[in-house]
Amino acid sequence: MAMERRAVEARTIFIGLAGSHGYGLNRPDSDYDYRGVFIAPKRYYLGFDQIEQKDTGWHEPGILPFLDNNQDTVIYELRKIINLLAGANPNVLELLWLENYPVLTAVGQHLISHRQIFLSKKVKHTYAGYAFAQIKKMETHRKWLLNPPSKKPVPADFGIEDEEPLSKDELNAFLEYLYILIRGKIEFLEESEQLYKLLTADIDFKGMLKQYALPDEALAYTQNFTHSRKDFIRLLKKSQNYQIALREWKAYLSWQENRNPARAEMERKSGFDLKHGMHCIRLLRSGLEILQRGEIIVDRRIAGDIEDLQAIREGEYSYEQVMSMADDLVKQMDVFYEQSNLPHRPDLELINNLCMELVEMQGWE
Template sequence: MRRIEVEQRTILIGLAGSHGYGLNRPDSDYDYRGVFIASKRYYLGFDSIEQKDTGWDEPGIFPFIDGNQDTVIYELRKILHLLAGANPNVLELLWLPTYPILTNVGQHLINHRNIFLSKKVKHTYSGYAFAQIKKMETHRKWLLNPPNKKPVPSDFGIEEEPALSKDELNAFLEYLYLLIRGKIEFLEESEELYKLLTADIDFKGVLKQYTLDDETLDYTQKLTNSRKDFIRLLQKSQGYQIAVREWKAYQSWLKNRNPVRAEMERKSGYDLKHGMHCIRLLRSGLEILQTGEVIVDRRIAGDVDDLKAILRGDYTYEQLMKMAEDLVKQMDDFYEKSTLNSQPDLERINNLCIELVEMQGWE
C-alpha cells in the first residue's frame, strides 16, 4: 500500500524508543510506531499486508514522519498477533506517553490493552533480555579477543576437497528438519506440544547455528545412510561456515558502529546500550507480573537515572550481569504469585479485532 493509503487508515501513532523511555538525548532518533486497518481488498481479496516500514519519502498526510526511516505502522491483524504473543516491542505501543495521532478507534484499542497481558511476559521479556546479553557477549569477545584473520577451509581440516557450499549445507539441514518434523507428527495428539515442536521452535535455525556433535553425527549417518566422509565433511563445513559468518559480522560491526558508542564500549568492556536494554526489559517484565501494567516511561518507573548510569558506564560488566541474574530470579519467584492469566484470552482478542474493523469501516 502507498504511504497515503496507510496513513488514511491509521488509528494511532506513538513516539517510541528512547523518547518513550525518557532516555532520549538531543541527538536521539525519533522512533514512531503505529497501527492501521487495511481496506476491504486486503481482508476479502488475495492481497495481503502486514506492515509499512518504508516509503516515508512518498507524499503523505503526517509531516512529522516525512523521510523518517525509523517509522513502522503495523496492520491491525499483525499487531494483534504480536500483542497476544506478549512481544515486548509491541506491547509498549499501547502504553506510550505520547501519541501524535490517536483516533477514536485507536483509543478503543488502548482501552482494551490489558486483555493482552498474561504470564507469557516472563518468557518474552526475559527472552528479549537474553538476546541483548548474547549481543553483549559477542561484542565483548570481539573486544577482548578479536579475530585476527579471515577463516579459510584449512583451519577446519578441509584440505583435499572443497567445503560443502552454503546451499548444500542448507539442503541437508532442511532434510534433517523434515525428519524431525515427520517424527513429531506421529507423537500422541497434543495440540500445544505439536504447536511448540513444529512452529515455536526454529529447528532449522538451531541446526544452522550450531555444529552437530559426534554422537549426533554418528546417529545422523545411520539415519540417512550417508557416507561417513560426507558426515565428517558436514561437521567441518558447518564450523567453517559459522566462522565465516562471524568474521563478516565482526567486519560489519567494526565498520558501522557509532564512534562514541564504540569508545564507551572500549572503556567499559561491553556494549552499554545492550546492557541498559537488558535491564530495562527485565525490570519491565517484572513490573507487569507485579502490577498488571506496562510502564514504558522509566521516569515514571523511577529507574531512569539508574539506566542512564548504565549508559555512562558506571557499572562493570560483572555488576550488570549480577543485576540481570537477580532480576531473572525475582521474575521466577513472582511468576506463580502473579494474578495475570497464564495465556491471553484469544476469543476476546478476536472479538476486539472485529469491533475495530467495523468501527473503522471498509472505505
C-alpha cells in the same frame, strides 16, 4: 502489491512515539522512532494481495508531515501486530502502553482499551529472551574487544581440505528438511501436542538449527533419521562450524566499520557495550513489573529507574555488576512467575474477536 504511504496513513488507527523517547532515555541527537498500526483495505483481506507492515517509502507524499523522510518509522498491519501481541513480543506490547500518541483514532483507542487481554505469563520467557539477546551481543562485542579475530576463516581451519564446504544455501536446505521431518513425526501424535507447539510456535527451533552447529552426539542420530551418507554428515558438521565462523568474521568487520565513534570509545573504556547492557536491565525490569503489577511501564521516568539506567549507559557500572543485576532479576522473575495472577497464556478466541471488531469498526474502502 505494496501500499502507498498515503493509503497506509489514511487507515492508520494509532501512531506512538517509541524507542528512546518512549523510555525517557533520549538524548538531544536521538532519532524519533514512530510505531503504529493500520488496517488494510478489503483487497488485502479478501483478495490475493498481502501486506504486513509499512517500513519504507517515507519520502513519498503523505498525510502526516511529522513522518516525512523519517526512516525510523514502522506501521504494522493489524493482523501482524495482533499476532505479535498474542506472542508477548516486548517491542510490540509496549506500543499499547506509551505516553505519547501523535495519532490516535477511536478504533486505535478501542485496541488500547483492550490491551490487558494480551498480558500473560509468557512475558517471563519473551522479556528474558530479548534480554539474553542483548547479553549475547555484549558477550560477542566483549570477546572482540578483548580478543579480536586475527584473520578471515578458511575451510582448512575446520578440516575441510580436498572438498568444497557446503554452501549456506545447501546447509539451510538440509536443516529445513530436518526441521520438517521432526515436525512431521510429531504432528499427529496426541501426546506430543505440547512438543509440537514448542517446536512450531513457542521457540524459533528452525532459527536455532541454523544458528548453532549440530552437537557431536546428535550426528549419528541425524544420519539415521535423514538416511544421509556418513560422509555428508561429517561435512555438514564441519561446514556448519565454518559458516558460523565466517558469519562472525563478517559481523566483526561490520561492527568495526559502523560503530558510532563515541559509543565505541565508551565500549573500549568499559570493556562492554553499555547500550546493550542498559537495555538488558530495562527489559528484565519491565518483565518483572508485568508479572508483579499486571501492567507495562514503558517510560522509565515513571518506573523510577531512569537515573540507574542512564548510569549503566554512562559506564558507571562494570560488566560484572550488570551481569549480577541481570542474574538477580531473572531469579526474581522466577519467583513472581509462580505468584502472578496473569493467565499462563492469552485467550486467543478473545483476541480473535477483538481483531474482527476492529476491522468492522474501521470499515472497508
